[in-house]
Amino acid sequence: MINYFYSTNVRDLPDTALQMSIVLKSTRRDRLLVDKIASACKRMETSFASKYCHFFIDQNLPIYDSRAREALVFLLGKKYVPLEDGTARYLNFCSNFDRFQTANSIRSSVREIDHFLWIVGSCEAHRKGKRVKAGVRDLLKKQSDKDWLFSFLPPRG
Incomplete structure (x- = not known):
C-alpha cells in the first residue's frame, strides 16, 4: 500500500x-x-x-522524488547544484529547493511548491519520453512554457 x-x-x-x-x-x-x-x-x-x-513529522520538509529533482534541474538551469560525493542527498535537494524559492521570490507553502514541482517534473519526464500518469498527459495538451507552469503557484510575494 x-x-x-x-x-x-x-x-x-x-x-x-x-x-x-x-x-x-x-x-x-x-x-x-x-x-x-x-x-x-x-x-x-x-x-x-x-x-x-x-x-x-513536519509539512515544512520538502518532498524529494525524481519528479521534483527533475523540475529543479529544469527550472534552475545552471544555478542547479548537482549532488557531490559525500553530500547528503536530501540536504542537497533542499539546498536547490531553497535556491529556487528564493530566486523566484516564492512565498507559497512547501506543499504548494511540492505540487508545482511534481507538475513541472512530470512535464519534463513526458517531454523526455518517460511514462507519466494519464491526468498529466491530458494537462500537457495545453501550453508547456515556464510562465504557464508558474500559473499553478499562488501569487508571488
Missing part, C-alpha cells in the same frame, strides 16, 4: 520500518532526519523518508 500511495518503491518494508523506529528514537526532527532514515535502510530510501517526514 505504501508504494502504491506514495510511489516510493520501498523494497524491504519490514527492515525499513525497523530502521526508521531506531532513527526516530534518537534524532532531531529537521532536514537531517530524512537522510538519516534513508541511509539507515539497506537501499537508500530518500523518497520514502522525505514523504514520511513531510506527512507525519
